[in-house]
Amino acid sequence: MLCLALSLSACKVLKTHIIKVTSSTEAQPHEVLLKTTKGYVYLSTQNMTDKQKHILKYLRPFQCLEIKTPEQFAMQNRVVRFSDFKIRALVEADRECRKIKVTTRIEMH
Numbered sequence: 146m147l148c149l150a151l152s153l154s155a156c157k158v159l160k161t162h163i164i165k166v167t168s169s170t171e172a173q174p175h176e177v178l179l180k181t182t183k184g185y186v187y188l189s190t191q192n193m194t195d196k197q198k199h200i201l202k203y204l205r206p207f208q209c210l211e212i213k214t215p216e217q218f219a220m221q222n223r224v225v226r227f228s229d230f231k232i233r234a235l236v237e238a239d240r241e242c243r244k245i246k247v248t249t250r251i252e253m254h
Contacts, residue, residue, distance in 0.1 A: 157215040165209045165245040170201045184223030200234050209235040209242035
C-alpha cells in the first residue's frame with residue numbers, strides 16, 4: 146500500500162497547450178519570450194535541454210509549439226510563465242495549428 150501511495154504521488158498530470166507564435170523568440174537572462182496569439186509566454190531556461198533550445202532557436206512566425214506541462218495555462222495580464230515543461234514544434238499544416246487564427250501583426254527580428 147505504501148508503494149502504491151508513493152508511485153501515485155510522484156505522477157504528474159500533464160496538460161497539453163498549443164500556441165502559435167507571432168514573432169521570433171526573444172532570449173532573456175533566465176527565460177525565453179514567445180509572443181503568441183494569446184499573449185506572452187515565458188519559458189524558463191533553468192532546466193531547458195539543448196534540444197528544447199534548438200527548437201526555440203528555429204521557431205518561425207506562424208509556427209505552432211506544443212507545450213506539455215503540469216502547470217495551468219493561467220494568463221495574468223496576457224502573460225503566462227512555465228518552468229516545468231516539454232515542447233515540440235508543430236508544422237504549420239498541423240490540424241490543431243491551423244485552427245489558431247492570427248489576429249495580430251507578424252514581427253520579424
